[in-house]
């Protein structure tokens with residue numbers, strides 16, 4: 001799993017700057033404070049800690065890191081949030097599960113192509129065997145039935 005990507009993205013993004021795009025934050029000591037975007041409040045209980053790279057709301061109890069913030073705020077699943085933040089951080093994702101999905105569907109497409117080819121080959125074989133003109137032609141060229149298969153491939 002892309003643990004390295006996660007750490008890389010986290011190291012490249014400033015949590016205060018990121019959440020600051022959604023919440024107006026003001027500095028309070030080491031932390032930043034704002035109105036929680038996840039519940040209705042008039043007194044700010046939403047804090048962001050740049051030191052711990054985390055956020056927490058004392059009003060509704062929600063909290064986490066930049067990934068959980070984007071997932072909750074943008075209603076994204078983890079994979080979408082990962083792509084969203086990777087783009088923002090300028091990190092190119094090399095996800096194994098993406099590759100395996102691609103190769104799986106490629107293998108599937110290949111397999112069905114082989115199926116189609118073998119079906120077509122059987123169809124032409126049968127036609128060849130049952131067609132009088134074709135058989136006469138083969139006889140004229142002295143081609144035996146065992147060689148018919150080769151003829152189809154050519």
Ligand SMILES: [Zn+2]
Nearest residue numbers: 036039057060
């Ligand atoms: Zn809250």
